[in-house]
Amino acid sequence: MIKDITLGQFFPGNSLLHRLDPRIKIILTILFIAIVFLAKSTLSYLLVLAFTIALIIISGISFKTVLKSLKPIVFVLIITSALNIFWTVGDDLIFSFWIIDIYAEGVNFAILMVLRITSLLIGTSVLLTYTTSPIMLTDGLERLLAPLKAIKVPVHEFSLMMTIALRFIPTLIEETDKIMSAQKARGADFTTGSIISRAKALIPVLIPLFISSFRRADELATAMECRCYHGGDGRTKMNTPHLKVIDILTVSVFIVICVIIVMLNRFA
């Protein structure tokens, strides 16, 4: 049961978005957020929507999966639109009942807000989390932040910590499972009782888990030392991604869209 936890939401594939340099994808995500927030007119919103849909198609991830990922924010969407619909005061009254006055501006604004939030979420996840493996993401961040080493930010150490954490998540999940089974066999009860008693029941799971993690950490450190690890200095990488034409091209497309959005805002 506990094994079903998927880490991040990476969908392996071989689409254009999958093949882009992770550094570029991080930059693209920032650009995409800028695009979404730059859009002001209906026309530019339509373009953002079309662009988001285009991204989904390019990524090769099914619409169903993408829409499913919106589930957790449905509540946020409802609240946002309700607030906008009921509390915006405009000139064009379209519905009035008791103390409720609904104006066209409010409805309009609510629709735009919902569009903005959904495209923001879909765009960033399709660009980054769905199409980039956690390891690529860590790698991309390390390279992107490499200049910070000059001001003594331990970029390499952080990225190695991330990698090791990612590496050990399945191992520790397996171990938790094993310890829980062992405690169950001794009569531990994790499923009934109040929240407090259930939390208390987890203590005998967490303590052995912590102890074994420390032991693992110690062994891993020795093994790393044996493999000549001596910090990030003088270290090379097997995969040094070079920016390809396609990377530059994609960034250009994004910038062009940015510019178009700003222009469309004027036409509204």
Place this chain on the structure above:
Amino acid sequence: MNKKQFIQIKNVTFSYDEGTGQLPSPAINHLSLDIEEGSFVAVLGHNGSGKSTLAKLLNLILTPTSGEIYIDGTRITDPDLSDEDVLNIRKNIGMVFQNPDNQLVATIVEEDVAFGPENLGLEPSEIRRRVNSALETVGMSDFKRHSPHQLSGGQKQRIAIAGIIAMMPKCIVFDESTAMLDPSGRREVMDTILRLNREQNITIIHITHYMNEAMLADRVVVMNEGNLLIDGTPYDVFKNVDLIKSAGLDSPQQFDIIYELRRKGHDIKMPESLKTEDCAKVVYDYYKRTTKD
């Protein structure tokens, strides 16, 4: 044949808890041992006999309390050893540990194999070449894009070995590397070890609890209380069944049977080798001889 001594251990003592004031019993006690280049040495001993400590002394994870260790002519016990020298020693003496899970660093097999060469600061193309050939050597090329938790114990241990081979060491120390594996995983790893020794002439030090693995070695060293108890070819070592048993170990099953029969007063000759067939032969000969009368 006059082979070069790759490792020379001279009168080394090592005790763990220094500074507690009391006299701790040393984990390694005035040990002297030479290991030839290209040989396959199995180290046996019960728990706490100093086997793993010995392994950790060889690549400077631990430094001896007294005594000298030379590796390939370099005195590694030199207190003025530079960081570069330390790296060079660790590059030449690879270590594979017991738990494969606690040795793998990366989430992708080939990235993990590349970890060692990356630490050495090699060119990316050279790293790629070494990773591919190391995975080839351990027969795991098909799994290079897998993540370690998808693999079996034996496969993970082979990846750990590949990670060491990619650094191109002259010697690999296996610290009970087969202890946590199932029989098929153990066979996979032993096959790999034998191949490395025979085909690439890598010196192997294999610390183990399994007598049938020790039988495959050129030389068996039995440790007890931090010192050598017996040292010789597998046959010479296992011949001393009494001594083996006094060190808290079991002799190989076929020798055990003959030993027990002889103890019961049956006049069986010692077999000529450790091979099961030879052992069976002496028992059979004895049986024929006695039933004829």
